[in-house]
Amino acid sequence: MNKHIAVLGLGWLGLPLALQLQKSGYSISGSTSALDNLKSLSQYAFQTSRIKIEQDNIIGDWDAFIHEASTLIINFPPKRIDNIETIHPLQIAQIIKHTPKTTKVVFVSSTSVYQNINASIDETVTCEPEKASGMALIEAEQLLKDHFGSQNVAILRLAGLIGPKRHPGRFLAHKKQLKNPNVPVNLIHQKDAIGLIEAILEQDCFGETINGCADIHPKRKDFYKNAAIQLNLEVPVFETSTAERFKIIDNSKSKKLLNFEYQFANPESIFSKDKLPEIHIVGAGPGNKNLLTLKAFNAINNADVILHDNLISDEIMAINTNAEHIYVGRKFGDKENPQARQNKINELLKSHCEMGDNVVRLKSGDPYVYGRAAEEVRFLKAHKLPFTVVPGISAALAAASLANIPITERGHSNAILICTAHTADYSTSQLNGIAEMLNAGNTLALYMGLKSLDKIIPKLIEVSGNPDIPINAISNVSRENEVLFSSTLGHIENDIKKQELQMPVVFLIGAKPID
Incomplete structure (x- = not known):
């Protein structure tokens, strides 16, 4: 049986249709009439071509589009x-x-x-x-x-x-003097x-x-009022009508x-929380798209809306250019109130989910390793919104593997501690614990420490009493411009002045790269 399907029109319905058919084992060829769409559609694992049907001819290679297709789906x-x-x-x-x-x-x-x-x-x-x-x-x-x-x-x-993207609450919200309030909707x-x-x-x-x-088939007036209320929009106003025509x-x-x-046997079930699409809180890893989990890639690929942080790489963002990209990140030195920023993210997650959009909250590394996923998960649980958290490779773990730094090794280290520079800077008790781990031969992964080395390194040397502990600085882990710089606690501050490093930088302390 020939299972090749040609889908004419990869639009709002055609694209998710093609993806579903491909998932079900069909081979697909697809088309778009707009040249601008070809680049974004090229990411998918099926052939896409530009086909524009006019009154007197077809623009594009129609023969190639339907070549070997047993079935043509006409969807424009x-x-x-x-x-x-x-x-x-x-x-x-x-x-x-x-x-x-x-x-x-x-x-x-x-x-x-x-x-x-x-x-x-x-x-x-x-x-x-x-x-x-x-x-x-x-x-x-x-x-x-x-x-x-x-x-x-x-x-x-x-x-x-x-x-998705066609929530009925948007159709008639704010409109006045609408006719046919009591006709059934189809x-x-x-x-x-x-x-x-x-x-x-x-x-x-x-x-x-x-x-x-x-x-x-609910009444038009009731249905669209409820739809607008769900999205906190102004409800439409209907005229009183006596003569109404319907089917x-x-x-x-x-x-x-x-x-x-x-x-969705009852269209009003689009308002029910148990019918809402699952929000994906996704770990994007350190930046190289080849280090994404398959689940993360699929979530990004199928998203309607992507709320992304500052450190997400261009190549990962390019996986889905059809989705709406909303920047919600924070750069070093930003003065925005962190709680106000988080509240904004939470409300965006909620509102887009309730509109039926497939939402991805895209975080660098792993969502639960300095990704602030906990705040968002608590918010989603409180509002009974469906979600899943997709793990990502944290920068320290990726750096260790890519740079051949054995952060745990039999006979040398049986533990690794992950912390931030801010924690090390402000907590003396934790600093003592960190130094004792280093003295015992264990490894420290230090995030966000590039601007705080002058505070951290002297304290580590003071508490550990050992300036010869190895330290590695890895900038832009896994990306084309990755830089690995190895030194010791005693020399790192002077050495790093000679080697300009771009943020983000992760430090691995207590282990050397394998020669």
Whole structure:
């Protein structure tokens, strides 16, 4: 069985669809109509090309795009422009002209093809679209069936799409004098739309027209007011209306034919905490993307929003350029109140999660090694928001391995102490303990100490009584500009003046690199 799928349109629905299908074992080729999107899409492990469908031709290498594809998923909606009822079918005609008849097609259509009948409506009705987009789609559906054969085409008519970046609370918030307060809404979550397409493919369910819509149809006024309230937005104001026209999309065929169970059978469950996407607090390691865990890479790759610190490398940020990048870091010398900064981060985590976004809080190193993850985790627990913490390689451990410094070794050291320069500077009791560990042959990993050596080193020498203890300074661990500098406690201050080191720097004290 040929499991190669060509996805025309890697947009809000198409990209997560392609990623899900790839995860399920399909090989994928994808397309975008915008040249600007190619760079960000190139990070994914499938071929992406620029394909732009026009009325009279196709821009891009269509033959290469559909090469070896057994199934073509057409996923680009009619644009909201004049004469779209004529333009969109002409675009579909171009696809037909350049695609073999033997290709199977999943056409992502819309329930806008149905007319308002003030009652439930299913796939058996003769469609009489009331809007230009619906007219365009119903003609496109027929063109595809005429060319490929009705048994090779699956028509999936989706209701209004909600999900990440499309939280319904944003749709009508702040608006006044809206009509039709009591009409039922027809909506489908992104996850269910993707699930339906995958079910069609897995069950080879072609030759069918299927509605995709949630089971429940709350009143428009109630639904959008609740959605706005959840995001702390101004609720929309509806007029009192007597004559209202509507339709209720019947999804029973999708459930019976595909044995499909909707994750968001009630669209209002998008407001429920148990349906919110899990926040990922991710350790990015010291900077080299090859040192990321697979779980960290996947979380970054699938993020809609990335809240990142100052020390995250460009190559790790480049893993996902489609996501919204929000800088929340702190540089050396920043005067911003730390608690105010943390409160801002907490609220960003909460608000984006509640909007349905896949949120990644990206921290250098490991989240629990000077990453302040504890404050965020306590906040998320207090607000009952779903989260997971993804470990990262801390700079000291990465530096030891990359520089061949045995921070523990049989017969030499059986312990390593990780601390910051601030701790060593202000706590005499801890300094005594640190010095005793060094004298016993154990190892110290010192973070954030470059600007405090004049305070720390003399105290360590004074307490330990041994200026010959080895010390290694490693700048920009794992990155292209990494620098390793080895000395002793007695000489490090003078030696380091001759060797300019860029922050961040981690110090490993008490062990030498293996020659």
